Amino acid sequence: MTMLAPYRSELRTGRDGFAQLLRAEWTKFRTVRGWVIGMIVALLVIVGIGALTGANSECGIQLTPTSPSLACPAPPTGPGGEWVTDSFYFVRQPLAGNGSIAVRVTSLTGLYSTHGVVGSAGGSPTAGMTPGVQPWSKAGIIIKASTRQGAAYAAMMVTGSHGVRMQWDFTHDVAGQAGMVSAASPRWLRLSRVGDMITGYDSADGAHWTRVGAARLSGLPSTAQAGLFAASPGYSVNTTSLGGGSSKGGPTLATGTFDQVSRRGAWPAARWTGQDLQGTMDPALSASAQGFTQAGSRLTVSGSGDIAPATGDVDTIKKTLAGTFAGLIAVVVIGVMFITAEYRRGLIRTTLAASPRRGRVLAAKAVVLAAVTFAAGLVAAVIVIPVGERLLHENGNPIPPVTAFTWLQVVAGTAALLAVSAVLGLAVGMVLRRSAGAVTAVIAGIVLPYLLATVPGILPVGAEQWLLRVTPAAGFAVQGTLTQYPQVNTVYTPGTGYFPLAPWAGFAVLCAWAAVALALALFLLRRRDA
């Protein structure tokens, strides 16, 4: 009697690691024709809409309703490559080599017009203007590489309502003494140059000096232009009611009085020269309103304009990526179907029989989906950004230059935004198990808040910013390249391209939504029957 050994397959047991699971999910993805086509469609619509936008954008300057739009002039660029406004009244002398300048400021006054062009033919250029100083009206001393627009500079100044400030190279701003300047409480300001270092000091009595800040102006020539200046940004009322927030106003003028001016070092010119540095994007104020007067040691300087980064409603790279929304709708549909199709066909039972550890199935699906979407998004962004920028440029819409790091942030951020949105779709699809409901929940959760927040005139600005902080639409902050500067008073709303959150903070909000949805999906996948 022989014992029959039970049958054992000669085949080796297959490995059931995570890599095998990934391969299984990848096979499922690539063999469904509709999903592959959907990904390609997502890629193509992003590129197509970007090109369409680029080719059909005109700059908004129209002199009369019937005249053709004019090309927008590109503003000058500052030392950091950013767009700047460089417009002020400069009372200057060359300063050869190291040296310093110190002044006592006894007053800062101003005039403003609430809208439009002021002055009348033959009359005073400031006729009709109201006395009043703007919060960021400024007067003080400045050392500037040259009088070229956008040249490097460092300045100490008194301001309308932000005390003494030291500012340099347009984007840097350090606070000095607080409080308004007046004859009863004058301010002493000093700038001293050693090599390419410029240090700013302020003082309330002319004897005890406090260092406010130090700026290294690389490439500062040995002979720089130094002297006094006054500038005053346009009057602005930020309407924050419905209508998306608008800034409107007219030109303003600031006048600073300096009753003591002392210089050290080599100042080869014997006398002061006045010059109106005028930018291209300033509210009109007749040049004759600006100027300076000298009486003994007392100098009075009047100027208009601003020395600051250019802000406001400018087009950015984000504009070339308008198709992201179309791509996002496509990848969310695919993400949802990646799971709901399994439930509809009953494939989920095979999947879970083959891999009983359900958490790993969900993880493998998420990884495959995210990787494919990221790749498609990356290709789309890399193609559409240069194409869109070029088309915008050809149509007279210059785009502010960005650093390589920011460019990478926008490209990788857009791809990651699409990938995380698709995973959010997958997770919500798993929770709801219904395609239509899941697709709507995700798209209405991402696209609708963005639409409500950025199309002006639907919601008040406060609500717009709130939407872009808490909803998944916050993720679109990765496409934002504009910086908000506290020293520039303008309308910082989603409608004008300013997100309330920093790029990666906004993206983190979207990731948090995806993580919560995935956790819920995992919980339900383990608890429910398939």
Add this chain to the structure above:
Amino acid sequence: MSDVVHAEWTKLRTLPGPGWLLLAAVALTAAVGAAAANAVTCPPGSICPIDPAKVSLTGIDLGQAIVAIVAVTVISGEYSTGMIRLTLTATPSRWRVLTAKGAVVGAATLVTGAVAVLASVLAGGLLLARHELTAAHGYEALSLANGTVLRAAAGSVLYLALIALLSLGVAAAVRDSAVAIGVVLALLFLFPILSSVITSPGLHRHLEQLSPMTAGLYIQATTNLRSLPLTPWQGLGVLAAWAAGAMLAGALVLRFRDA
């Protein structure tokens, strides 16, 4: 025909999904409208460009998405379960099936929309009055006795019904519910996003005139009507044309393709 409509009504009535979704549409529409009305502020002493009716009816933006789910599942649900074959066996005339579905979904949306709009207008009226944005302060009176507000309110109900028909038509044409709802939401949301970035005046205007959502929602405008590229009823007409086009496409696909 009334039998077909009755059958469709029974299908809609006896599924748990549509009832809850329509209830959610009412709640969310009213809630978003109330939140928007509550968020509106205007600095004292100034007149802001606020359209009280439009603000109160902001919730339609979200409500339409839920109405679209219901309309899409009315037909896509049948394809996913295979029920469509039974339906078409019982009623071989495919035109009649689609017409009956349209009538039932349209009627259900009209009722839901009326409740949602009424709740939005009432909530908006109460909340805007708290911010002193009333007729006494120079704003359009938010009352159904006011002809323009009545037009905005009734128009919004019609808007929702047309969105339902648009979704039904698209779903009949593409069949899969995820793809159908994706197409519907893309049609609704992409036009406003495109027209906000395309600044070329001619194309910008055409996009606004063509957009089913932007043009359709002109029906909610009660102030500054001259600045709109279309009159309110023309705008609703654009959406009606989209809905008719989608229904026709759906009917043709239903007629000439195997179920």
